[in-house]
Amino acid sequence: MAATQKPILYSSVVSQWANVPHLGLVELGYGKDEVEIREIDLFKAENFDPEYLKINPNGTVPAMIAPSQSTPLADTRPILQYLDQARSSKDVPTLTPSDAQVKALADSLIELVHSGDLNTDLILLQARNKEELENKKKSPFATFLSSRQQALEAYRTAYPDHPFYGPKAEANGSIHHVYATGTNPEQEAFFESTQAAYRRFIAGMETLESSLRLPYAAGDNVTLADLHIVPWLSHAQWGVGTTDTTDLDTLEAHLQKTAPDFRIGPNTREWWRNFGKRDSFKQVFPTVH
Ligand SMILES: N[C@@H](CCC(=O)N[C@@H](CS)C(=O)NCC(=O)O)C(=O)O
Secondary structure, X not given: OOOOOOOEEEEOOOOOOOHHHHHHHHHOOXXXXXXXXXXXXXOOOHHHOHHHHHHOOOOOOOEEEOOOOOOOEOOHHHHHHHHHHOOOOOOOOOOOOOOHHHHHHHHHHHHHHHOHHHOOHHHHHOOOOHHHHHHHHOOHHHHHHHHHXXXXXXXXXXXOOOOOHXXXXXXXXXXXXXXXXXXXXXXXXXXXXXXXXXXXXXXXXHHHHHHOEOOEOEEOOOOHHHHHHHHXXXXXXXXXXXXXXXXXXXXXXXXXXXXXXXXXXXXXXXHHHHHHOOHHHHHHOOOOO
């Protein structure tokens, strides 16, 4: 890989996970000119460009090319760890806990919000009934799915031996199909699997509630965990149609359509308020997105 003077962060304004390194850059005191940001347009499927796949074979953002790294970093977790370890000012405290128990808790929280059960694509792209599906069909998410499908089909034709395009076109195609031409039984099966996925999402939020230590996710200090959980929860809020950073009730009401007794608990609410006071949050999340 060509040597690079400063890290290059491949990011997208619509990406939840790209906000993890963006929070990290502020928390860790990086100057604006210390990292080059390159925008990857997910709506134009630029993340599926074969040149981008050489940087991130998963076709996702964020990704990072960094000095001292022999291969690109292709996942939020190593990117944030890299930024933490390479922070320019040693006056800024590290986000990696030195205490083994705190670190274990932070690691488990990070894995929790990255788990399939808490994938916010559920809220953005899926539907529990005909009404939700009809609303989704009129939303930008429908355009997102169909433009991706078009790009994936074109790449699959152009690069028939490439291992990425076939499986990705199938995966995106199955949900795109329900939006575009799904029959009644296909839609019913989709609604049922979406309901089951919502139950897992709610269980994950309950695990989060019982795992959080306050004032920050793993206790007294901000850690790597906060920087992963914040963008995830912000994206879930945005997915249900709010832009107000203090509004957790719209998300709660959305989840109550699956589980009427569900509440976003006091720990999650207090932790959210605490992190919301930080400069990094105010800079990266003027609204939830
Ligand atoms: N585990 C990955 C997940 C990255 C991810 O899924 N990013 C989304 C945006 S938030 C993406 O690029 N999606 C495009 C796609 O899946 O086609 C990470 O933490 O970096």
